[in-house]
Amino acid sequence: MITPAIKFEQNKLFIIDQTLIPSKFEYTTLSSAEETCDAIRELKVRGAPAIGIVAAYAMFIEAQRNHTIERKQFQKRMDQTFNLLLKSRPTAINLKWALMRIKNIYDSYPDQSVQNIVKHIRSEAVDIHKEDYDACKKIAKNGLKILPNPCNILTHCNTGSLATGGWGTALGIIYAAAEKKYKIHVYVDETRPLGQGARLTFWELMQNKIPCTLITDSTAASLMKDGKVDVVLFGADRIAKNGDLANKIGTYGLSVLAKAHNIPCYAAAPTSTIDMSIKSGNDIPIEQRNKAEILKIYDYNNSQYNKSNVYNPAFDITPAEILSGIITEFGIFHYPFEDKITKTFR
Amino acid sequence: MITPAIKFEQNKLFIIDQTLIPSKFEYTTLSSAEETCDAIRELKVRGAPAIGIVAAYAMFIEAQRNHTIERKQFQKRMDQTFNLLLKSRPTAINLKWALMRIKNIYDSYPDQSVQNIVKHIRSEAVDIHKEDYDACKKIAKNGLKILPNPCNILTHCNTGSLATGGWGTALGIIYAAAEKKYKIHVYVDETRPLGQGARLTFWELMQNKIPCTLITDSTAASLMKDGKVDVVLFGADRIAKNGDLANKIGTYGLSVLAKAHNIPCYAAAPTSTIDMSIKSGNDIPIEQRNKAEILKIYDYNNSQYNKSNVYNPAFDITPAEILSGIITEFGIFHYPFEDKITKTFR
Numbered sequence: 001m002i003t004p005a006i007k008f009e010q011n012k013l014f015i016i017d018q019t020l021i022p023s024k025f026e027y028t029t030l031s032s033a034e035e036t037c038d039a040i041r042e043l044k045v046r047g048a049p050a051i052g053i054v055a056a057y058a059m060f061i062e063a064q065r066n067h068t069i070e071r072k073q074f075q076k077r078m079d080q081t082f083n084l085l086l087k088s089r090p091t092a093i094n095l096k097w098a099l100m101r102i103k104n105i106y107d108s109y110p111d112q113s114v115q116n117i118v119k120h121i122r123s124e125a126v127d128i129h130k131e132d133y134d135a136c137k138k139i140a141k142n143g144l145k146i147l148p149n150p151c152n153i154l155t156h157c158n159t160g161s162l163a164t165g166g167w168g169t170a171l172g173i174i175y176a177a178a179e180k181k182y183k184i185h186v187y188v189d190e191t192r193p194l195g196q197g198a199r200l201t202f203w204e205l206m207q208n209k210i211p212c213t214l215i216t217d218s219t220a221a222s223l224m225k226d227g228k229v230d231v232v233l234f235g236a237d238r239i240a241k242n243g244d245l246a247n248k249i250g251t252y253g254l255s256v257l258a259k260a261h262n263i264p265c266y267a268a269a270p271t272s273t274i275d276m277s278i279k280s281g282n283d284i285p286i287e288q289r290n291k292a293e294i295l296k297i298y299d300y301n302n303s304q305y306n307k308s309n310v311y312n313p314a315f316d317i318t319p320a321e322i323l324s325g326i327i328t329e330f331g332i333f334h335y336p337f338e339d340k341i342t343k344t345f346r
Numbered sequence: 347m348i349t350p351a352i353k354f355e356q357n358k359l360f361i362i363d364q365t366l367i368p369s370k371f372e373y374t375t376l377s378s379a380e381e382t383c384d385a386i387r388e389l390k391v392r393g394a395p396a397i398g399i400v401a402a403y404a405m406f407i408e409a410q411r412n413h414t415i416e417r418k419q420f421q422k423r424m425d426q427t428f429n430l431l432l433k434s435r436p437t438a439i440n441l442k443w444a445l446m447r448i449k450n451i452y453d454s455y456p457d458q459s460v461q462n463i464v465k466h467i468r469s470e471a472v473d474i475h476k477e478d479y480d481a482c483k484k485i486a487k488n489g490l491k492i493l494p495n496p497c498n499i500l501t502h503c504n505t506g507s508l509a510t511g512g513w514g515t516a517l518g519i520i521y522a523a524a525e526k527k528y529k530i531h532v533y534v535d536e537t538r539p540l541g542q543g544a545r546l547t548f549w550e551l552m553q554n555k556i557p558c559t560l561i562t563d564s565t566a567a568s569l570m571k572d573g574k575v576d577v578v579l580f581g582a583d584r585i586a587k588n589g590d591l592a593n594k595i596g597t598y599g600l601s602v603l604a605k606a607h608n609i610p611c612y613a614a615a616p617t618s619t620i621d622m623s624i625k626s627g628n629d630i631p632i633e634q635r636n637k638a639e640i641l642k643i644y645d646y647n648n649s650q651y652n653k654s655n656v657y658n659p660a661f662d663i664t665p666a667e668i669l670s671g672i673i674t675e676f677g678i679f680h681y682p683f684e685d686k687i688t689k690t691f692r
Contacts, residue, residue: 023645187657190640192538192562198644206650213655216538216640217564218596222662225598250564252571256606257599294536294562297643298544299369304552309559311533316568 002175003207004166005045006053008129011064011122013057015045018162022203032065033058033081040088040095043194047163048237048273049132052098055085056125059102063118074114078106090285091246091315093238093275098128132165135270136172138329143173143233143268146325146332150183151230154220157191157248158200159235159268169268170233171201173327178210186212187229189220191248193293193312217250224261232258236269236326243320243337244281245269252316259322267318268327276345281317289314348521349553350512351396352403354475357410357468359403361391364508368549378411379404379427386434386441389540393509394583394619395478398444401431402471405448409464420460424452436631437592437661439584439621444474478511481616482518484675489519489579489614492671492678496529497576500566503537503594504546505581505614515614516579517547519673524556532558533575535566537594539639539658563596570607578604582615582672589666589683590627591615598662605668613664614673622691627663635660 007014007027014027019042028044030036036058039045045054062081066074082099089095105120112120147153153174160171168175177184186205191197198214205212215223223229232254236245245251245267258265278284291310300308326333333340353360353373360373365388374390376382382404385391391400408427412420428445435441451466458466493499499520506517514521523530532551537543544560551558561569569575578600582591591597591613604611624630637656646654672679679686 022650023647189564190538192536192564195644198640202654203646203650206654211655213657214637214640215657216595217562218535218538218599219657219659219662221599221602222595222659223657225663249562249568253564253567253599253603256567256603260602260606291560294544294560298541300549301369304368304549308548308552309557311559311561311565311569313565313568316565317571 002161002166005050005162006129006165008057008126013054013061015039015054016162017044018046018200019044021199030054030058031061033062033084037084037088046196047158048092048094048235049164049169049270050162051089051092052094052272053129053132053165055095056098056102056128058085059099060122060125063121067114067118069114071114074117075106089287091237091287094272097272101128129165132270132272133167135329136164136167136169139169139268139270139327140167140172140176142329142332143266143327144176144180146231146264146266146327147173147177147182148230149177152185152187152228154187154189154223154229154232154254155201156189156197156234156250156254158196158204160201160204162200162204163235169235169270171204173233173268174210175208178208184210186210187220187223188212188214189217189250190214191250192217196248220254221257224257224263229263232263232265234267236267236273237315238278238284239269239274239326240278240280240284241276241338241341242280243323243326243333243335243341245318245326246281246284246286246315247318249313249316252318255318255322264324266325266327267323271328271330271344274341274345281319284317287314288312348507348513351391351508352399352475352511354403354472359400359407361385361400362508363390364392364546365390367545376400376404377407379408379430383430383434392542393504394438394440394581395510395515395616396508397435397438398440398618399475399478399511401441402444402448402474404431405445406467406471409467413460413464415460417460420463421452435633437583437633440618443618447474475511478616478618479513481675482510482513482515485515485614485616485673486513486518486522488675488678489612489673490522490526492577492610492612492673493519493523493528494576495523498531498533498574500533500535500569500575500578500600501547502535502543502580502597502600504542504550506547506550508546508550509581515581515616517550519579519614520556521554524554530556532556533566533569534558534560535563535596536560537596538563542594566600567603570603570609575609578609578611580613582613582619583661584624584630585615585620585672586624586626586630587622587684587687588626589669589672589679589681589687591664591672592627592630592632592661593664595659595662598664601664601668610670612671612673613669617674617676617690620687620691627665630663633660634658
């Protein structure tokens with residue numbers, strides 16, 4: 001049923017080029033860290049968990065390519081690759097989290113042969129992938145507890161199989177509900193400027209025959225007023241220690257609107273998305289993207305284009321206190337989050 | 347400085363085809379009621395006041411074409427034209443208001459010659475156009491009273507010279523502020539799906555060298571949270587007796603977000619936009635538009651496209667009580683509006 005965005009077969013890494021969906025659906029190989037960085041930057045692969053998984057595999061690919069070099073040189077090469085991949089996108093913390101897990105492998109066994117380390121790295125990358133899939137399945141199970149049946153769900157951006165190790169976070173809950181024959185219907189907002197809702201989530205849901213309706217981002221509020229939304233579900237790219245979270249631009253507005261209409265509003269994310277080093281949302285770096293992403297559909301001429309000011313942040317920050325909860329593989333965290341998050345990480 | 351969207355010269359009606367902006371800027375002739383209906387439906391001309399003006403001129407053009415026929419036949423022909431134009435778009439009340447003014451002319455003088463009636467119609471259409479321009483200038487003057495200086499304004503859709511008889515409502519206030527050398531900066535949201543913000547308002551402001559920044563619709567909330575918006579200004583397509591109003595989809599959400607962030611939020615509209623026959627927003631008809639407007643940028647194939655559900659209302663309803671006020675040519679109405687609106691219309 002679910003289409004995996006990432007495949008790792010015979011030590012080769014394949015991703016679906018998500019910039020081509022829905023017009024083309026094809027796997028492409030990533031055969032180096034550079035190619036992986038480009039793919040991440042160009043959003044051929046996106047979604048916080050998916051980025052982490054792909055980065056881990058890219059570390060393995062570089063490790064394998066360097067498996068004949070001397071241990072110290074290897075370490076240096078791997079650290080370069082680590083830094084290269086780390087810089088590919090700034091907001092999603094899963095990237096750093098996955099890279100750190102790989103770094104811990106090659107840092108921890110100074111006496112082992114490079115060949116052995118490479119094997120360990122491979123196995124760690126595969127674990128990261130599998131653990132994400134399992135975490136998403138648990139998130140889905142936990143998420144079902146807050147889902148009325150029947151219900152109308154509003155979701156933002158893409159948090160499905162394409163965004164993760166193959167199941168999904170917010171969308172994973174929806175898949176689990178569909179499997180259990182819940183009577184659900186999903187409002188998918190298009191998620192400008194890159195249309196992850198319109199291109200990816202809408203496509204995923206139609207592929208899986210889940211009833212869904214596409215809307216523009218700014219139609220959400222009137223649907224809420226009209227009583228057509230029972231719950232709002234989205235993902236997260238980084239969650240601070242206090243539960244504040246960064247997610248796709250528009251998430252904050254949806255959460256304020258949900259609160260104003262007394263509609264439950266949940267984020268769903270694996271705990272790999274939690275960044276314990278960050279106290280609150282104020283400290284999460286927000287990626288600024290280029291103006292072309294917004295302007296390209298509007299036919300401005302070069303001179304107008306060059307003169308124009310465009311503000312295109314990829315994410316916004318939703319304060320913990322306006323969320324109904326954060327659904328993780330360890331259960332649903334409610335505000336105030338800090339204690340529970342700290343306990344989980346102890 | 348300001349580019350008129352509608353020109354009436356030597357008894358001929360010209361409009362800027364707004365679907366071509368910003369890539370092309372050209373006037374096109376509307377030489378019949380049918381052509382005018384098509385232009386209105388296809389949004390070649392849009393904006394509640396502009397639609398009313400163009401419809402009034404279209405009535406004159408049809409009157410002129412029929413100026414040699416017998417009085418009773420003329421009356422019948424004009425009523426057919428009235429009904430045709432009235433149906434072109436359902437939400438903006440200025441259309442009906444302007445058509446009624448023309449109908450009152452040919453209904454009121456049963457004994458006058460057709461030639462004379464045609465002259466009266468011409469003069470009424472020109473008056474409607476001129477009165478709208480004057481009303482917008484008064485709106486601008488009144489609007490300046492609520493505008494801090496310096497200030498950052500967030501606006502939605504297009505309410506400028508393109509949307510009106512040549513000055514603008516919400517954007518007209520901004521033009522007046524610029525003339526008075528206020529230090530203003532305008533955040534323009536793109537206004538999906540048709541991009542009236544990105545294509546028209548952003549273009550108008552850049553043409554007039556007014557500092558402005560384009561954002562996606564869902565970036566507004568985080569700008570508000572970050573304290574970057576001092577006032578929200580938009581127009582209206584129909585205002586009910588109690589002050590509830592229909593305006594471009596997304597307006598309701600912006601007004602809820604503005605309230606949640608304690609940001610003043612005003613609608614600006616001439617009183618021709620007020621429909622005293624409608625008690626509240628619940629009774630305003632909302633135009634539903636086709637799925638292509640949203641989907642066309644997303645490359646779905648025919649079979650996916652045909653199967654897809656898309657909800658594309660052109661407008662939403664903003665309840666009177668969450669607005670800071672409605673800025674009209676007769677002053678600023680504050681909630682509760684009903685008494686003041688009724689008094690103005692007495």
